[in-house]
Amino acid sequence: MRLLLIEDERELANALSAALAKHGIVTDHTMHLDDAFELTRQNDYDAILLDRRLPDGEGLALIPKLRRSGIETPIIVLTARNEPLERVEGLDVGADDYLGKPFLVEELMARVRAVLRRPPNLAEPSVTAGRMVIDPLHLNVTIGPIPLDLPRRELLVLVTLAKRKDKTVLRSTLEAAVYNYEEEIQSNALDAHISRLRKRLLDAGAGVTIHNIRGVGYLLKEE
Amino acid sequence: MRLLLIEDERELANALSAALAKHGIVTDHTMHLDDAFELTRQNDYDAILLDRRLPDGEGLALIPKLRRSGIETPIIVLTARNEPLERVEGLDVGADDYLGKPFLVEELMARVRAVLRRPPNLAEPSVTAGRMVIDPLHLNVTIGPIPLDLPRRELLVLVTLAKRKDKTVLRSTLEAAVYNYEEEIQSNALDAHISRLRKRLLDAGAGVTIHNIRGVGYLLKEE
DNA sequence: CCGCGAAGGTTGCGGCAGCATTACGGGGGC
DNA sequence: GCCCCCGTAATGCTGCCGCAACCTTCGCGG
The missing domain is CATH 1.10.10.10 (Winged helix-like DNA-binding domain superfamily/Winged helix DNA-binding domain)
Known part of the structure; x- marks a missing residue:
């Protein structure tokens, strides 16, 4: 299994990568949205973990871009911006799940597993x-x-x-x-x-x- | 769209049904696990909203039972038991999402929409x-x-x-x-x-x- | 090969079930 | 209060479908 992690806090990113590795999950890591987009073109990830607040802007903006380019990979948003209405916003632009920081790695894992159980999203919704x-x-x-x-x-x-x-x-x-x-x-x-x-x-x-x-x-x- | 709501607090249930109705969602409601199981045999729901603490036991127990009987309907767990480890437990028995009470109806709606973003009917025998x-x-x-x-x-x-x-x-x-x-x-x-x-x-x-x-x-x- | 009876095929007719439309009024939201 | 949704019911109409009459086909025995 292979995840893409888009996150600017280096410590958190390293800790997560290590924790995921213990579960046999390979993680690619980047801090930049355009790098992230490129990576999704080159690799077929099982899921994407996306921070909202990034050096080059709002992480959520990546989601419609990915969806428009035909990428249906499940996306879990990780963020400190965890007010209910912010969560609504995240889910409505096409995220599959939304997890507030701080969180337990165990919970993240469980959410990754839950998201991966869903059938791939191929359908044109309209x-x-x-x-x-x-x-x-x-x-x-x-x-x-x-x-x-x-x-x-x-x-x-x-x-x-x-x-x-x-x-x-x-x-x-x-x-x-x-x-x-x-x-x-x-x-x-x-x-x-x-x-x-x-x-x-x-x-x-x-x-x-x-x-x-x-x-x-x-x-x-x-x- | 049609949901099954399994919830013992009548007030909450009524409020939810009314709120969902405003979004054009039809809701069936029951307080009992075995009723719920029967209802899933008779109807093809788009999603199931499941409380954990119910008069006749732990709501989570319904999930494996449904999955074993071949029902793949997305399940969102609604509960006051919102500790991270409890959430892990919920997701790992097969729930698709987990939402702690209290919550905004808007957030519930967003999560329902997220969970439903899946291919429509898979195989129709023809x-x-x-x-x-x-x-x-x-x-x-x-x-x-x-x-x-x-x-x-x-x-x-x-x-x-x-x-x-x-x-x-x-x-x-x-x-x-x-x-x-x-x-x-x-x-x-x-x-x-x-x-x-x-x-x-x-x-x-x-x-x-x-x-x-x-x-x-x-x-x-x-x- | 022919005749005959029974099963099946076709078709017009009439009754009525099911549908379309519309007006009316209660009720909820603003 | 006003407006609009929506359930109800009355009215008219369409066409399905049961029926039956009549025709065709099949199988069998002589």
């Missing part, structure tokens, strides 16, 4: 349908540059259909996506949502149509 | 027959990129035949696949479905033929 770009993770829908504002239940219906575009989605699947098992619906609430969603998509010129498969479910098609 | 690709689970049939729209009963017949292509399917098996026990048929309804299905498959250029085995049943063959 879906296009017609003229829309749909991000199922953050529940965003945009048509070109302008966001499409949809009520929550209609949004859930749309995302569920879009994730399986050109394929039928069972009625029961849609119900499960929109309602939890405590909320029971006794009427045609889902149909009503579909109808209102259709109208909104039409008005917005979304470039998709929702078809019904009688007795089975629904299907979203591009025009 | 059958090919002629030029069709048939997904028996979601009941959809596509020829190349275009979906084939079939009425429900014909669809059920096709799926049943396709699952055993090149083998005879008993007439009684087909009837069982298309009708439940309450619906009796007194006529040649099944034959009629077969006939209409043949026509539709021909028009669509599906590349299969349905043969009759006199007195026994039917058989689907590729051309």
Whole structure:
């Protein structure tokens, strides 16, 4: 196993390298973001440990750069900036985990192991349908540059259909996506949502149509 | 998106459900480990939020049980037991992340998003027959990129035949696949479905033929 | 090779289940 | 208070599907 450590405190870096070595993990170490980027081009790391505060800037900035260049290696951010909102920030730019300093090496190891258990991240997270770009993770829908504002239940219906575009989605699947098992619906609430969603998509010129498969479910098609 | 929340503090649970709902996430909630296990058998959750200290025992114990039963759903442990070594313990039994109480809902959301950044559904069992690709689970049939729209009963017949292509399917098996026990048929309804299905498959250029085995049943063959 | 009965194939018809649409009102958020 | 979401229900409509009538094919015995 091979990690890339991006960290400017030399003592900490050495201690970490040594500790990881005891677990049979090889560590490459750099203090600079552009070096780090180069290294990821040359080596296929199993994970990246990234400090936020670095001599040449904010470590987080590296993450989108790596992701854009097609590198999906898990990234764990190590930092003293450990306020909850800072952690949110880190995770949302694409980090896989976030660990506040100081930490135990044992915890770091456990988090590395946890991150490595996850399947490699190959999936394109956003879906296009017609003229829309749909991000199922953050529940965003945009048509070109302008966001499409949809009520929550209609949004859930749309995302569920879009994730399986050109394929039928069972009625029961849609119900499960929109309602939890405590909320029971006794009427045609889902149909009503579909109808209102259709109208909104039409008005917005979304470039998709929702078809019904009688007795089975629904299907979203591009025009 | 659908989460399972295993948590005994009702207030926290309600607050979380409400907060997650604002992000368009449907939440099922239970206080009991065995209920939780049952729920995972019945639903396909996107993630599981698990408390450690529960009325019926240590929440962590659920993790190996789920993993052994083949469930790979990401699990985030939520707990007041937030000592580093306890976190190691949690991660090492198979949790994907570990979040100490109290926490901001925003941070939980960010961690959920981080954990979900994984490939969507891996292998979906599908059958090919002629030029069709048939997904028996979601009941959809596509020829190349275009979906084939079939009425429900014909669809059920096709799926049943396709699952055993090149083998005879008993007439009684087909009837069982298309009708439940309450619906009796007194006529040649099944034959009629077969006939209409043949026509539709021909028009669509599906590349299969349905043969009759006199007195026994039917058989689907590729051309 | 022919005749005959039974199984299967095809097709039009009508009932009705399922869907689309829309108006209405309660309720929550700002 | 105002606005919008969303569940409900009434209304109209589409087309699935059971039915049955009629035709075709198959297998068998003579």
